[in-house]
């Protein structure tokens with residue numbers, strides 16, 4: 629090994645879902661929204677001459693639109709390049725203890741990657757047999773906590789009383805609730821940020837706002853948390869958000885009617901699809917997201933995953949303990965989901 633190689637940061641990167649560049653596939657592998665962003669976003673004309681100057685490093689108009697939408701103050705909002713960026717910044721900012729941070733054993737597979745990247749010790753707590761987070765497991769010494777609610781890839785929502793239990797037992801560390809999918813679920817933990825100054829709630833424009841390609845995520849919490857995040861951001865890269873992101877993000881926030889109607893469409897399709905899955909011999913935890921996590925009574929998930937791909941239906945399969953017989957299937961349009969049902973009918 630050459631000397632410089634000894635100083636290279638060794639990391640095992642996160643593996644995102646495939647983004648095949650082929651037409652005519654049914655792409656249900658990365659939890660994207662099957663519908664376009666708001667027409668206000670799609671039809672906005674922009675003065676691209678403005679690209680000459682640096683964007684607003686404070687992300688002002690977007691921070692302000694998000695704050696107004698949620699009825700909070702601007703100093704309670706931090707915006708980043710997708711929630712991945714926001715969460716990575718949060719790991720760097722808040723998880724600097726010698727004690728391990730905690731997250732569920734089955735969860736968003738980027739958490740352990742960031743922990744390793746930033747040299748943060750971590751421990752995982754097993755979900756129960758119904759893939760639920762057990763709040764009591766989080767009553768232990770730790771350097772911080774993160775979990776998605778609803779959890780991914782299991783799609784299970786943890787009721788707010790249980791989130792509160794975790795917060796009550798962990799007043800001295802930062803608790804991050806990653807709400808990438810909360811718009812398809814129930815109540816958000818946002819209502820708790822005034823009560824718990826150590827709670828950070830993270831959201832994204834990638835799922836319910838149909839803007840995965842634009843990369844906008846944000847965090848909401850006590851102003852001291854937001855200010856700490858900004859200090860780290862401005863020590864790293866002042867111009868994280870570009871001119872187009874800021875303008876288009878504001879347009880999306882302004883079109884609440886479209887936003888809510890798209891959520892309803894996805895939820896209606898999900899309810900229909902779940903009934904079909906039951907009829908076809910699948911079981912699954914109740915989904916509170918824009919995807920389902922299903923296992924078939926006789927056909928192994930890996931086999932189904934590969935057979936579906938041959939039919940140009942892309943879903944996600946994780947070859948990991950406890951979940952290696954499950955498929956994570958994003959909810960697409962009604963037409964797409966009918967084709968998936970037809971495929972399962974034929975194959976299973």
Ligand code: PMP
Nearest residue numbers: 710711712736776780808832834
């Ligand atoms: N959290 C969870 C639980 C997710 O599933 C995802 C999507 N991969 C993200 C965060 C990141 O989403 P984005 O960076 O697109 O906002």
